[in-house]
Structures are given as structure tokens and as C-alpha cells.
Amino acid sequence: GAVVSQHPSWVICKSGTSVKIECRSLDFQATTMFWYRQFPKQSLMLMATSNEGSKATYEQGVEKDKFLINHASLTLSTLTVTSAHPEDSSFYICSALGGETQYFGPGTRLLVL
Amino acid sequence: AQSVTQPDIHITVSEGASLELRCNYSYGATPYLFWYVQSPGQGLQLLLKYFSGDTLVQGIKGFEAEFKRSQSSFNLRKPSVHWSDAAEYFCAVYSGNTPLVFGKGTRLSVIA
Numbered sequence: 503g504a505v506v507s508q509h510p511s512w513v514i515c516k517s518g519t520s521v522k523i524e525c526r527s528l529d530f531q532a533t534t535m536f537w538y539r540q541f542p543k544q545s546l547m548l549m550a551t552s553n554e555g556s557k558a559t560y561e562q563g564v565e566k567d568k569f570l571i572n573h574a575s576l577t578l579s580t581l582t583v584t585s586a587h588p589e590d591s592s593f594y595i596c597s598a599l600g601g602e603t604q605y606f607g608p609g610t611r612l613l614v615l
Numbered sequence: 616a617q618s619v620t621q622p623d624i625h626i627t628v629s630e631g632a633s634l635e636l637r638c639n640y641s642y643g644a645t646p647y648l649f650w651y652v653q654s655p656g657q658g659l660q661l662l663l664k665y666f667s668g669d670t671l672v673q674g675i676k677g678f679e680a681e682f683k684r685s686q687s688s689f690n691l692r693k694p695s696v697h698w699s700d701a702a703e704y705f706c707a708v709y710s711g712n713t714p715l716v717f718g719k720g721t722r723l724s725v726i727a
Contacts, residue, residue: 536714545719595658602647604715606659
């Protein structure tokens, strides 16, 4: 139980395009999901907290107009990287809160050319 | 504010040897405590968690951790390490009101 999926697992896009990443809780409902970014050999950096049916809460320094988050259902949250640039290339990981435990997705590797 | 310290950035152990990864936290009350493992290019997998009760918790893959309130520690242990245990290990705390707070991670290398 408590499985979280992400799609796609990796994506390559051209600079200036937008990329959508999906995060799904497969066998439980999650009113709260989280989006993280991870740079090589570093810990996870929280980008935003996504709450079903309400606006996401962004961490300081994260541009909400660039990283659009939508949590339209209890099992799905999406992160859209708008007008992506090479510096947005990273590993993006989502998690879903089940009770007091966060369950993580497998991550999405984004490469912007 | 909550914080998590993993003092060891990188640890190397021989296969079959015992392992202890250290974790210290700073929080006014007893938080929820977690250990996660991350293999290269993968997401985080939950190894074990402590909420209350017995201070020695068992997890998956033969791992265990002991909560010591007096030392504000939640060290992860395994009696005999396997080569497949090589990965990055993250300790984390959660208070219920704020997002999960991670330590910076400890990279485990296993040698033959």
C-alpha cells in the first residue's frame, strides 16, 4: 500500500516550452501533496505544499508563476514548469501525505535544452 | 524551528559489517521521526518511522532505529550490511504542522 507514482519519469524539452509532471497517490487519498526539487548529491528542497481544492503554498524563493501547481483531486497533483530554461533542469520529486507519513514518488528528471 | 542533523556525510562499511547512521533532531516536543533511503536516480523509500510507544522500531530490509529522547537522537542500525544497501539515507522529522524537515543525508558505500 501507500504507492505514489509520477509521470513522466524523465522528460527532455526545448527552452521556452512548458512541461507538466503528474503525481498520483494510487491506493490512498491525499489532501496534501508536496513538490520537491533535488540537485545532484544534495538533499531535497521543498518547493511547495499542494492542498486539494485550494491554492498551493510556495516556499520562499520559489516563483509561483513559473511552477504552477494544481491539486484538483484527492489523488492527483500536477506541477507545470512554464517557459522552462536550462537552469530548471533538475530532479523533481513529489510526495503524498497519508496520515502523518509522507510517501514519495519515484521522481521526474527534467532536462531543458 | 525544527532541524535535523546527520553528522556523517559519507560512510563506507564492509559487506557483512554492522552499520549505524546517526541522526539528531531539534524540536520542543517529540516529533514524528522517519528514515528514508534513496537509490541513485530514484525517489525516497520509507524504511521506518517512530510516532510513539516502543523506542526501538523495526523497518524494512533488516533496518532498525532507536529513539532516545535524552539525546534527541534517532540512529539507524543494521547488523549486517549487504552491497545492495549502498544508497543515500535521509533522516526526517514531522511535527504535524509543518512540512517534513530533512537532514542533509548520509551516503553509504559498501565495499567487498
